[in-house]
Amino acid sequence: MGKRISLCLVLVAFALPSMAGKVEEAQKVVKDTCAKDIDKDTAVRLVKELFLSCSPGSKVDVQGCSVPCQKSTSGAVIGQ
């Protein structure tokens, strides 16, 4: 039992630095854009698509709804 708890804690600990807040952000943007509630498991899988692999300005298909890519084109316009 102790090992299982430790394993869970380790997984959480490793997941936190890369996903901190992004899951909630993914849930919020889908809610705002598509008026849909998605569970955390779905949101976790969406994080990479919405924040990393899409092109800034493009749309990502989420269960038939187009969600704006959350990656920004940083540095294209000076002084921002």
Added chain:
Amino acid sequence: MKKTLLFLFALSLGALPMAQAQTLEEKVAKLEDRLAEMEANNSTNIFKFSGTSVTRYDVLSTESKTPAVVNEGYLPYLRSRFSINAEADFNQYITMHSRFTTTKFFNKWRSTGNLSTYASDTGGSDSYQDSNVTLETGYLDIKFPSLSSVLSIGRIPTSDGPPAHYWDGLDRQGTYPLLAFGGTLDAIAWSVNLASLMPQNQSLSVRLIAAPFSDLNLGGSGIPAYMRSPNQDTLTGLGVQTTKQHYNLNADYSVKNLSFVDSINLIYQLNYIDQLDYSSSTGSGSTLSVNNRKIQSVYLDFNNILQSNVYLALAHLWTGFDSKGLASAGKGYATSKAEDTITGSFSLASASYRLSNWIFGYEYGSGTEGVIYGGNNLEDLSKMYGFPGTLNHAYVTYRFYGSAAFRVGSYTQNYTHTANAIGPISQTDNKVNASYAQLRVDF
């Protein structure tokens, strides 16, 4: 003895859960330590990397009867662009942005004909310099929150400005509009962000950008480099400055979430160059310079009009300059006169319709004699934005895998006059037809 053993056994049984609890607490404490260490390490990773790869196939044809008979029916070109972006967010007030780019034709065997040596730096990132990597962007943004201002220093992102981002359905790619002097420029810029004075859905930034040109004398024959004014044939050093004034005023307004459109962007750009000198023919004893060069550009776009997925951008460019002197007999800049004022303009309408992963686009442009075009971008093998004549351009883009865009397109350019160069402008019926296919991946 037996009792003692039983007591010790009972004691050890009682102590076991406590030992487990202590172990668990210790493990949690260790995990917390490790988590804190990981967060600390993560915060030292200040660099973010991204990039773009573009591979493009063009087939051009060109024909004219005047001023010269030309009939080239099939000119295929394969070329590529590869950029790596690196950003450093190392300080809450200072950020660094950079882009390293190579643009090249596939496996160039040779090149023949004339190649202008002017502006090889400002057009470097799109001048097809084989395997050389060019610093396309490399600047610092230094924020002054109390003044709502940002100081930008270095090679700033000017090329591929709006509406270039329409072609592949991307975010804005550059600070200057496409119809502006969009070479790669080293600059010192002061941006004032006036968003705090605006309603919540609006923003306004005003930028003053100084991007002086350098004119160098590299010496030779016993003359040390940089120790003489720049040459102008036999009039070496007379009035030729090593640093040329070049200023830009850029005002950038946007409003979002209106009832009839997702966003509207309006950009105004004023560009002024005091004097650019041209080398004269050896021994002619003459001088040629382009003075008081003014370029004004206005850009306006409407994004997702009436939620119909229609995007529309309108842009206009006014240009003017004075040609002073002659490079050789009868050859001023865009004139045969020793002193002349040349003006011109170019208008562009760019529309696109986005349907799921598809983008259907059309562009129409029209320019007058004498228009200056100083932009550079990957599309522009035949200088299709900012020339005297008309442009018709249609394209279809298919976006896939989130970050890839495949585009096919076709355009025609019907020239009315030759482009500006040393020597007079003449009328022409030159026509350029082009088709292309392009794959772009942003990563």
